[in-house]
Amino acid sequence: MIRHFIDLWDITPEEGWTILESSLAIKNKKNEERPLKGKYFALIFTKPSTRTRVSFEVGIRALGGEVIFLQEESLQLVRGEDLKDTARTLSRYLDCLIVRTDSHEKLKELASHSSIPVINALTDMSHPCQVLSDVFTLYERFGKDIKNKKIAYVGDGNNLCNTWLVGAGLFGLNLFVATPEGYEPSSYYYQAGEDLCKITGGSIYLTPNPVEAVKDADVVYTDVWVSMNQNRTEEKISALKNYQVNRQLLSYAKENVLVMHCLPARKGEEITEEVFEEYADFIFTQAENRVYAQMGLLKFLFTQR
Structure with a gap:
């Protein structure tokens, strides 16, 4: 089952505490696993970013994954390509999309047509990470x-x-x-x-x-x-x-x-x-x-x- 992370309610309270405990173990270097090895992630950002972009790039690489950074203005979306077509295309290339955009509704639409996890890296309504x-x-x-x-x-x-x-x-x-x-x-x-x-x-x-x-x-x-x-x-x-x-x-x-x-x-x-x-x-x-x-x-x- 695909698990998107669009809002905090996409995880249960029990899962939330599990993530906190795992994060602490990672910070204390008690967890050297590389579960993202062989997986490819795209950061698709409409808005400027310092902490969100760098922290995701560092974290993904530390867990063994590869990252591609894409400014939305560099994609065919700016020429009018349907969002659902972009979602379906990128789902064939990648393992996860991490999106920072000015529209929560646009993010939800992207996720609804993606066959890979979509993570909210900030929208006008929500900043769950x-x-x-x-x-x-x-x-x-x-x-x-x-x-x-x-x-x-x-x-x-x-x-x-x-x-x-x-x-x-x-x-x-x-x-x-x-x-x-x-x-x-x-x-x-x-x-x-x-x-x-x-x-x-x-x-x-x-x-x-x-x-x-x-x-x-x-x-x-x-x-x-x-x-x-x-x-x-x-x-x-x-x-x-x-x-x-x-x-x-x-x-x-x-x-x-x-x-x-x-x-x-x-x-x-x-x-x-x-x-x-x-x-x-x-x-x-x-x-x-x-x-x-x-x-x-x-x-x-x-x-x-």
């Missing part, structure tokens, strides 16, 4: 005690926020989300997270009040206020100005709070440079862990069938 890696970073620090930690997401209700809702449900986490009115996360992803919480015991709380979200938090997470391909408007920046992660806001969190950012950061907007630099080591460990979490995911997808 990032959140899987973020949960892995917290798992590495706290173990399964992450279920007892309060995680606060502060900022725009964007694709990353959507995915954190699902991640909280999948792993049974305690998540508080603070976004301004009019910039809330997707109700569809919220409901998916709530449905999973009923299974795992997690909890999700939405509020427009950033202080309420951050109060006694163990982890505070933020992301850029204006994502790629979004219009930067003064109205949006003004709505988010009270959602900046700064010393004043962090004063409401626990004394030993951890700050996370998926990068790239626009310092001076969603986070001050002072706070960013104070927590930089943990933020860049979070970035490093993209490699190991994605290796754990790839190992799972190609050995569990």
Whole structure:
């Protein structure tokens, strides 16, 4: 059976924990398997990328696979070839497609016509590899005690926020989300997270009040206020100005709070440079862990069938 990874709900809670444990073993060099040997992967990217591209290329090669990087603009798609024809062609050449695009619907269409696994490396609605890696970073620090930690997401209700809702449900986490009115996360992803919480015991709380979200938090997470391909408007920046992660806001969190950012950061907007630099080591460990979490995911997808 083909296993796509379009959203976090494409894996079960049990599978999620298995991937985290496998990722930790890989990072600790307790797993030298090369399950991707003889397999070929294509990274198809519409959007610019630093961490996603490099972490996938390094991880795939470390597991024995080969990688081809393709900018979407270099494919016949830009000349009007049907997406389903591209999917059916590439399925005959490759073993997996890893796609970073501006349209979640386009990614789902591609997957529906692919006879090989398709992995979401970011869309306008969802960023499952990032959140899987973020949960892995917290798992590495706290173990399964992450279920007892309060995680606060502060900022725009964007694709990353959507995915954190699902991640909280999948792993049974305690998540508080603070976004301004009019910039809330997707109700569809919220409901998916709530449905999973009923299974795992997690909890999700939405509020427009950033202080309420951050109060006694163990982890505070933020992301850029204006994502790629979004219009930067003064109205949006003004709505988010009270959602900046700064010393004043962090004063409401626990004394030993951890700050996370998926990068790239626009310092001076969603986070001050002072706070960013104070927590930089943990933020860049979070970035490093993209490699190991994605290796754990790839190992799972190609050995569990």
